[in-house]
Amino acid sequence: MSMYTRACAGRAVRMAAATARRRAMSTAAAAAARTTVDEGYVPQEWQQRILGTEGLSIRTGPMEPALFTGTIPDHFASVVSRHGDRPAVIARSPTPNAHESTLTYHALDLVSNRLASSLSSIGVRKGDRVAVSLGNSAEFAALTYALFKLGAVLVPLNPTFNAQQVTAALSHLNAEVLIIGAVTDLAYRPGRGRSNKQLLETIVGDLQRSRIQSETVPSLKRVVVLDNRASHPDVNFPLDQFAALSSYETLLEGSDRTVKPDAPLDPADTINIQFTSGTTSAPKAAQLSHTAILNNGAFIADRMGLDPSDRIVVPPPLFHCFGSVLGYMATATTGAAILFPSPAFDPVATIRMAADTDATGLYGVSTMLVSIFEALDEGSLNLPVPQHLQKGIVAGSSVPESLMRTIYKRLGLQDLVICYGMTETAPVSCMTRPSDPFEQRTSSVGTPMPHTTVKIVDPLDHTRVLPLGERGELAASGYLVMKGYFGDPERTAQVRRTESDGRTWMYSGDEAEMDADGFVQITGRIKDLIIRGGENIHPLEVENCLFQLPGVQEVSVAGVPDERLGEAVAAFVIPRHGWTTADAQQEGDEAARRLSKDRVRDWVRTNLSSHLVPKYVFWVDDYPKTASGKIQKFKLQEMAKKMLADEA
Incomplete structure (x- = not known):
């Protein structure tokens, strides 16, 4: 260099x-x-x-x-005064008990007051770290503002965490309160869920005991459970038998009046702790302030042109900054509505909600958008194509130019923008504008x-x-x-x-x-750079090339050890639906719908150069990902090492 x-x-x-x-x-x-x-x-x-x-x-x-210099509750009060009758949150639950909940800004203010009052009565104070393990829902949305009003620190946890992961998070933060769903909804599997009974027994111990005395998390004093079993009738979790658990519904019995926190709030206070995605290492707990997430959400909304009439469908999870800041904080600072199609990502539910509600915007990571197009292409589903989408954000990982063009063409998202950031910057530091030239919106x-x-x-x-x-x-x-x-x-x-x-x-x-x-x-990623025989190879360059190859749905490129060159290029390819794979070129009509490893290599050799050609091509069905949808390349490298060792 x-x-x-x-x-x-x-x-x-x-x-x-x-x-x-x-x-x-x-x-x-x-x-x-x-x-x-x-x-x-x-x-x-x-x-x-x-x-x-x-x-x-x-x-x-x-x-x-200009920067807003107050706290999140200060700003929220001004939004409620201006847009109180407008919808703030619209959330759907999965089948078989499909249900839609709507909260106006005025209702969101009242419900969050009740929750804040009840949380205060059980001892939640300013600075206390409260863990919330819920899917995208109106309940999560209301809890967010309840905690902010108290000055308590919202700690969103991935609902799919196992007992060991939840224990580690609670212990690290000395959390005293955990709010969790009775059932964790599963992405891509509407109506299917995991009972959290065993998880809570592992963390709490005897659930029938009247007081929580956790040996694994000594700081834990209260567990509040949201009863979402109606969408999961097959799940066995008799909540009424467990005295150690409090009910979310009882929190709604608090006062409608605004709760005064036990100590004055400061814009510089930590109000949110986000666990990083952990693509290369163990997750870390990033502390974010009122100033950081409030202004970041407001600036995102301003740059993408949100206004109070917008209805934005947001499938990315609230436990990640994409859902909570780019989604919820951006809409809530402008008086727009945020729409949750399901507690966990479901491409069919996302399409239907966008169409049913005349939504004006849609968010997603690349893998979500690919799944949405697959669902639209599945003729048996007979899904309506949303007609009013215009605005949106794609973030979380690199977005191939070919996918951007498909999004523009098929969904009509003419004002789609790209955001870049990281959890530690609350999160967005760079962003395109709808007015930027198309080339800049697809290449930067x-x-x-x-x-x-x-x-x-x-x-x-x-x-x-x-x-x-x-x-x-x-x-x-x-x-x-x-x-x-x-x-x-x-x-x-x-x-x-x-x-x-x-x-x-x-x-x-x-x-x-x-x-x-x-x-x-x-x-x-600097750590993802492949050094082959002294030459630097950027995986993204090879990935963008292979995304253009017919038959390739997704591709990820990583370096694997090579005795002669130090590292070799490996491509992990997910074939498009309807395509088959073979290791040798086929003849006749079948060749047009068949991918081979030689075809993958020839494509790169023709469109790039020979030193970028993958030495190894692996067919895969899915990628190991973080909760935010980022591919964990170090796990792909481990998979490659194992597969190559098995072949040796």
């Missing part, structure tokens, strides 16, 4: 900023300014200096809209968000900002940066650092490049 002039340019930028600060401020004022910068405000003088670093990959987003993740600075640096020397067009590690700074990983200062220090310019930066581990207009392109 070329390093010409980078060190000098980087030093010049830092020295200029330092000189300006010394001349303009006293020591005390400088300290105050650093605090302000960390909260997201970028002085115009600094912004001009940053934007004036011609040729370097560093850009600051616009200063408008857009430009920096308001009050956010993004830079591309040398992965081996973070002080060196790279020239435009060079690939390096993306870092973000501003109001959106997490406060740190809960109880883990060592891993916090590895990725979150306050530098000599007084700004706190979050280093992403993602490889990216920036063009002269500030558009950022994500080229992969």
Whole structure:
């Protein structure tokens, strides 16, 4: 990687900023300014200096809209006063007891008051960490604001976590309250679920005892269970027999009046702890503030053009930032409606809700959109095609250009945008606009968000900002940066650092490049880079090529050990429905509907170059994924090693 002039340019930028600060401020004022910068405000003088670093990959987003300086409950109260009669949340439960719940903003305010009152009466206080393990539902939506009003910290857990994972999360956070469904709905399997009786017995012990005395989680004092058994009549969980468990329904008996928290709320308070997806390591508990998630949601809504008339279908889970911030916080800051088609992702339910409600927008990760198209192509389902979709977001992983074009063409999402971010930045730092040229909306993740600075640096020397067009590690700074990983200062220090310019930066581990207009392109994970015989191979380049091959539904590329070259390229291919696979070329009509490993290799050789051709091609039915839908490539590498060892 070329390093010409980078060190000098980087030093010049830092020295200029330092000189300006010394001349303009006293020591005390400088300290105050650093605090302000960390909260997201970028002085115009600094912004001009940053934007004036011609040729370097560093850009600051616009200063408008202004940052909201209050708390989430403050902002929510203003939305309720303006849009109280509008629908805030519309949620459906799965068959056989299909049911639709609607909460207006006024109703959401009242229900969250009742929940907050009841939670306060059982001892929930400001700063307490409350774990919520529920699918997308009106109940989860109301609980979110109830906890925010108390200043308690919402800790959303993946409902599919097993007892060991839930225990680890609760223990790490010293959580005293767990709110969980009687049944966990399963993605792609409507009406099918997992009883949580055994999970709770493992964590709590004797459920018939009147008080909780958990040996595995000593801090746990209360378990509240949402009775969602009506959608799962085959599940055996006799809730009325277990004195240790409290009922969610009893929480609704609280007062309608606004609850005053036991201590004043501060916008800088931690209000949400999100467990990271864990594509390369164990999940970490990122602490996010009112300021971070409130403004991020509002800026997302502004950039994509949301307004109170919008009805946005959001299948991504609320336990992830995609559902909770890009979805719920974006709609709730504008008076729009968020629509949950099912507690867990169901492509058929998603299509039907979008069509039935005349929805104007749809969110999803790439794998969700692929599943939606498969469902539409299944003629026996006779699904209606939504007619009013225009806005939407695809995020969570790279989006192939071919898929973007299909989304535009088949669903009519002409204002579809791409978001980039990470849990630790609350989460979005870059985003396209509906007005951006189509090429930019399909080949980039857009430009920096308001009050956010993004830079591309040398992965081996973070002080060196790279020239435009060079690939390096993306870092973000501003109001959106997490406060740190809960109880883990060592891993916090590895990725979150306050530098000599007084700004706190979050280093992403993602490889990216920036063009002269500030558009950022994500080229992969730095750890995913394949080094073959000394040459750097970017998996995303090969993946985008293979997505164009007829018969390929999904593809993921990873490096596997190779004795001669160090690493070899391996492609993990999911064939399209109706296609068969063979290891040799076929003749006749069957060849048009058959994939072979040679065909995969020839496609890459023809469209790219020979050194990018996969040495190994594996046919797979699915990928190991995180809860947010990101492919865990380290598990693919483990699969490849095992399969190759079995063949040896």
